[in-house]
Amino acid sequence: MIENPTTKDIVLKRLAYVPVLILALLMLAPYYWMVIGAFKPAEELSQVPPTFIVESPTLENFFNSNAQEQVTNEEQKGLFQRFPNTEGGFLRYFFNSTFVASSITIGSLLVASMAAFVLAKHRFPGRNLLFLFFISSMMVPWQVTLISGYLVIKEIGWLDTYTALIIPALPRAFVLFFLRQYMLSLPDDLLDAARVDGASEFRIWAQVVLPLVGPALVAMGIFVFLADWNNLVWPLVILQSEELRTLPLVLSTMVNAFSGAASVGIQMAAALVVSLPTLIMFIIFQRQFVRGIALTGMKG
Amino acid sequence: MTSMTSAPAAWSIQLRKGLHRIWKAQTSYIMLLPFLVPFMIFVAIPIVSSAYLSLTEYRGVKNNPPVYVGFDNFTELLSVEVKEFPYRVDEDTGESVYRCGRKNIVESEVAAYEAENDESCERAFARPREVLSDGYQEVNHYTIFGKTYIIGARDARFWHALQNTTTYVIAVVILNVIFGMGLALALQKQTFFNMTLRTIFFLPSVTSTVAVTVVWSWIFRGQDYGLINAVRNALGADSTIIFLRNVDWTLPVLIMLAVWGGMGYNMILFLAGLQNISQDIYEAASIDGANTRQKFRFITLPLLRPTLLFVTVTGTIGAFQVFESIYVLFTDAEGVGGILDSGLSSVVYLYDQGFRQFNLGYASAIAWILFFIIFVLTLINLRAGRTREEA
Numbered sequence: 134m135i136e137n138p139t140t141k142d143i144v145l146k147r148l149a150y151v152p153v154l155i156l157a158l159l160m161l162a163p164y165y166w167m168v169i170g171a172f173k174p175a176e177e178l179s180q181v182p183p184t185f186i187v188e189s190p191t192l193e194n195f196f197n198s199n200a201q202e203q204v205t206n207e208e209q210k211g212l213f214q215r216f217p218n219t220e221g222g223f224l225r226y227f228f229n230s231t232f233v234a235s236s237i238t239i240g241s242l243l244v245a246s247m248a249a250f251v252l253a254k255h256r257f258p259g260r261n262l263l264f265l266f267f268i269s270s271m272m273v274p275w276q277v278t279l280i281s282g283y284l285v286i287k288e289i290g291w292l293d294t295y296t297a298l299i300i301p302a303l304p305r306a307f308v309l310f311f312l313r314q315y316m317l318s319l320p321d322d323l324l325d326a327a328r329v330d331g332a333s334e335f336r337i338w339a340q341v342v343l344p345l346v347g348p349a350l351v352a353m354g355i356f357v358f359l360a361d362w363n364n365l366v367w368p369l370v371i372l373q374s375e376e377l378r379t380l381p382l383v384l385s386t387m388v389n390a391f392s393g394a395a396s397v398g399i400q401m402a403a404a405l406v407v408s409l410p411t412l413i414m415f416i417i418f419q420r421q422f423v424r425g426i427a428l429t430g431m432k433g
Numbered sequence: 434m435t436s437m438t439s440a441p442a443a444w445s446i447q448l449r450k451g452l453h454r455i456w457k458a459q460t461s462y463i464m465l466l467p468f469l470v471p472f473m474i475f476v477a478i479p480i481v482s483s484a485y486l487s488l489t490e491y492r493g494v495k496n497n498p499p500v501y502v503g504f505d506n507f508t509e510l511l512s513v514e515v516k517e518f519p520y521r522v523d524e525d526t527g528e529s530v531y532r533c534g535r536k537n538i539v540e541s542e543v544a545a546y547e548a549e550n551d552e553s554c555e556r557a558f559a560r561p562r563e564v565l566s567d568g569y570q571e572v573n574h575y576t577i578f579g580k581t582y583i584i585g586a587r588d589a590r591f592w593h594a595l596q597n598t599t600t601y602v603i604a605v606v607i608l609n610v611i612f613g614m615g616l617a618l619a620l621q622k623q624t625f626f627n628m629t630l631r632t633i634f635f636l637p638s639v640t641s642t643v644a645v646t647v648v649w650s651w652i653f654r655g656q657d658y659g660l661i662n663a664v665r666n667a668l669g670a671d672s673t674i675i676f677l678r679n680v681d682w683t684l685p686v687l688i689m690l691a692v693w694g695g696m697g698y699n700m701i702l703f704l705a706g707l708q709n710i711s712q713d714i715y716e717a718a719s720i721d722g723a724n725t726r727q728k729f730r731f732i733t734l735p736l737l738r739p740t741l742l743f744v745t746v747t748g749t750i751g752a753f754q755v756f757e758s759i760y761v762l763f764t765d766a767e768g769v770g771g772i773l774d775s776g777l778s779s780v781v782y783l784y785d786q787g788f789r790q791f792n793l794g795y796a797s798a799i800a801w802i803l804f805f806i807i808f809v810l811t812l813i814n815l816r817a818g819r820t821r822e823e824a
Contacts, residue, residue, distance in 0.1 A: 153619045156612075160693070164636065165647045166660060181657040182667060242563050248468035257458030258451060263465070270476050274754060274807055277800045280484035280787045282475060284493075301475035301757070305470050334460045363641040365757050367438050370788055381643040385761050388647050397651050404644040415639040419632065426701050 167408075170401030171195075194398035212402045214218045216383075219376045223383070227406065230380040233295060234361040237302045238354050244303050246350065249312035254324060258356050264313070271306045275366075283370050294371045302361060310355045315349040316342065352425030355418055359411055380407045434580065467504040486797035493791045505794040506798035508588050513712065516564050518574050521557040536791035543601045561585065572596065593774055594782040602686055605793040609748055612692065613699025618733070620700070621707055626726040631704070639790065642694065642739030649690055653677055677762060683775035690758050695751075699744050706740030707733070742818035749810050753803070779803050 170178065173219050177184055193199070196211040216222040251257075282301060291297035304397045319342065327337045343350070365381040372378055384403050387396075415422055455462075457808070487506060489499035507685040520529040521537075528539040533554035538546050543554050561571035561583060569585035572592040576582075616634055620627040637645060652660040662673045676682045711734065719730050737745075738800030759781050761770035769785045771776025787796030 136763075151615065151620060153630065156616070157630055160636065160697070162660075163648045163652060163693075164778065166652060167644075168551050170648075171650065179656075179658050182656060182663045182812065183658050183660060196771045244467045244471070246462050250780055251464045255458065257461045258454050260461075263469075265466075266477075267472065270472075270480070272808070273480055274750070276477035276754065277782055277797075277804050279484050279783070280793050280797050281486055283788075284482070284793070285479055286473065300471055304472035304476060306472075306476075310466065330701055334464060338464070339657040348625065359639060360752045363643065365643055365760065366784075381641055381757075384641075384643050384647055384754035385757075388650055400647050400651065404647045405640075405678075409646040411639045411641065415636070423635070423701055426705075427700070 134396045137273060167401050170338070171405045173398060175395040175398060180326045185349050194402040203233050212399050215399070216375070223403070223406070224376055225302060225376055226380050228378060230362060230407075230411075231378060233298045234358050236295075236299045237361045238358040241305050241308055241357050242298065242350055242354055245305060245308040245310050245353075246306070246317075246343060246346070247338055249309050249316055250342050252309070253313045253316035254319070254342075255334075267306045271310070279366065279370065292371060294378065295377065297371045297377070298368060302367070305357065307319060308357065312346060312349055315346050319345055334407070347422070351418070351421050355414070355422060355425060358414070360410055442690060453589055456636045460744055481518045483797050483800060486794050487801050488795040488798075490792075491794040492620070493793045497540070499794060506795050507802070509795075510591050510802060512587040513572075514566060514585050515582050516570060516585065518564060518581040519559050521559045530557045531555065539735060558583075562589040587649050590774060590777065591779075591782060594770070594777045594779045597684060597774075597776065598753060598769075598778045601688055601691070601755060604684075604688045604751055605695065605752045606745060609687070609695045609699050610744055612696035613744065614702040614703050614737070614741075616696060617703030617707055618729075621704065626645050631697075631700065634700055636697070637694040638701075640694075643756040643761055645694065646690065646758045647687075650677065650762055678772055680773050682774040685765070686762070687755070687758055687776060691752065691755065695748070699810070702744055703737065706737045711738045713748070722746065742814065743819075746811055746814045749814060750807055753807055753810070756784065760784075 142237070152176055169185075169187050171194055172190045173184070174188050174189055174193060177188060183350055193211055196213050213223050216226075219225050221228070226411075248267075252260060286297045286301070291300075323345075324341060327341050332340070363381055364379070365385060368379045368382045369385075372382065380403075384407055387400055387403055436654070437688060445600050446694055470582070485498060488501060488503060490505070491497075491499035492503050508741035510679045522528065523530050523539050526539060528541060531538050531540060531543045531554040533543070533546055533550070533552050536546075537557055546552070547554055553598075556575070558581065565571065565585035568587050568804065570587075572584045572589045574581055574583040574584050584592070620634075653676040654660075654662065655673055656798060657663060657666060659673070659676075665674070674682065676686055688763055714732050714736075715728055718732060755778050759770070759776050759778055763769065764781070765778045768774070769781050769789065779799070781800045783796050783803070788797060
């Protein structure tokens with residue numbers, strides 16, 4: 134920097150932070166409100182004016198030990214005591230989401246990386262045509278295949294199954310595209326050396342290529358997991374039975390914006406449980422997250 | 434096998450060579466299969482069959498296969514007309530009619546009525562049904578240069594949804610670009626403080642839309658314990674606003690949610706764009722005596738153009754497909770789009786037609802129209818970006 138900052142400049146710079154800080158507070162406000170809402174008892178939730186610090190913190194929104202089993206009034210039960218028609222209750226939904234999102238993440242990375250390896254490093258008739266075929270599907274927005282995709286699932290007889298949530302989500306053109314671009318830069322000599330040593334193409338993919346594209350796999354894995362953990366539309370269309378429901382689906386059915394304050398505590402508790410895993414994941418993988426976005430511009 | 438005596442034709446050699454190459458590449462094909470097979474079944478076939486479905490009437494009932502109806506769905510969806518919207522005239526006397534609250538009063542009696550009831554009256558328009566062709570319903574009416582026009586459509590809900598979506602997209606994209614770029618510029622320096630703020634702004638991008646919408650629905654509660662109403666009360670407002678049941682608030686609430694959730698994401702993209710601008714250019718400009726504003730106008734903005742373009746294109750596509758927040762806030766047993774469809778978006782309408790009313794053919798037609806709109810918008814955006822770059 135050439136010019137010396139004057140006091141006026143510094144003051145101006147500090148002042149420019151004021152709107153940013155206000156905005157940051159607005160960013161955090163819903164999170165704060167969610168967390169304190171989850172730990173407020175029902176009476177405090179409907180208090181006017183509302184309390185900004187929890188006065189009598191409680192866990193009853195998660196588990197209310199005072200609620201009697203025979204009480205049919207659901208209002209009294211905590212989040213983990215509700216959903217009597219599902220074995221395991223809310224925990225089961227948590228498992229569903231974890232299982233489905235993890236399966237899709239691992240599955241789609243395996244499937245796409247293998248195809249990407251072939252499309253990047255093998256020469257065979259139809260290679261470019263196939264690649265073009267795959268990536269041209271990226272232009273088509275998801276709602277085009279929503280109805281016909283549902284009908285295909287219905288035709289196969291997969292309606293209301295985990296399979297219907299997982300398998301159709303595996304072939305992702307974007308993941309394929311991204312991994313192929315990444316793999317193009319791998320040196321051919323390395324692969325040839327492995328071939329001379331007698332390694333099969335599958336082994337080369339699994340033991341040479343995959344370790345080398347680790348950062349790309351992590352970036353894509355994060356996005357796929359995030360997208361599917363938060364996916365509402367597809368489970369909404371595919372699922373009927375209560376015990377298969379994923380978290381966003383359960384949460385969306387718990388909201389009735391016009392129900393009383395008593396149910397708000399449960400909703401906040403549920404929202405907290407649903408958003409925590411991805412937030413924790415974000416804190417751990419923060420650098421990869423940000424780099425991944427800058428690299429791909431893809432939204433989870 | 435060709436016999437030794439007759440020379441094989443050139444095409445036959447070609448074919449055999451080709452087949453041989455394919456045979457040799459069998460490992461490649463086998464390794465493609467795990468991607469290719471589900472891709473064909475769940476992506477390629479649905480795209481094609483969706484195109485066919487859009488030309489049929491199909492209610493998803495067993496033993497009632499789709500019936501081919503040509504372009505009927507598209508005609509139904511796309512039939513719009515614009516007509517001049519005349520004022521209403523009393524059938525008996527030929528006098529103009531005024532609307533006072535819920536009553537219709539003829540011109541000669543308006544002054545007396547206004548004085549008596551302390552109400553102001555407006556000139557009433559004709560009944561939409563009398564103005565529009567058969568089968569058309571009013572979408573909206575606008576006054577331009579003193580003349581009022583009425584827009585009617587065969588499927589007024591679809592056009593209403595498009596209108597809502599357009600407003601939403603324009604507002605969200607513009608606000609997110611402004612906030613995203615502003616934040617990127619403000620938090621450009623990599624200090625610990627700035628990095629913390631960046632993290633905060635990025636949080637909504639990694640939080641489930643459904644979860645945050647649930648929280649917002651509590652914040653916007655119409656009762657006094659809703660956060661916003663509580664703050665308004667504290668500031669001296671004497672009535673609560675029932676945000677989620679108020680036609681005028683539906684879109685603003687949805688837009689606010691999208692801007693809250695999207696600005697941090699754009700910020701990251703703009704930060705990446707800013708990083709690519711070399712500091713040398715700024716220093717050179719400083720030597721030439723450029724001030725901060727000039728540097729922004731003549732260096733930062735032009736060099737951020739690719740990012741700006743990218744953010745606009747992807748932001749438009751994303752905003753056009755808004756679904757989750759509307760579903761969580763406004764969809765209940767009665768309807769999908771909130772009060773008087775004030776929050777009905779195109780994709781929510783598609784969902785309504787497809788999965789609540791089971792007009793699967795019709796819904797597919799909606800999907801293709803949306804695809805077409807998104808496609809054209811993308812082309813326009815790209816074209817606009819290119820011409821600006823050339824200029």
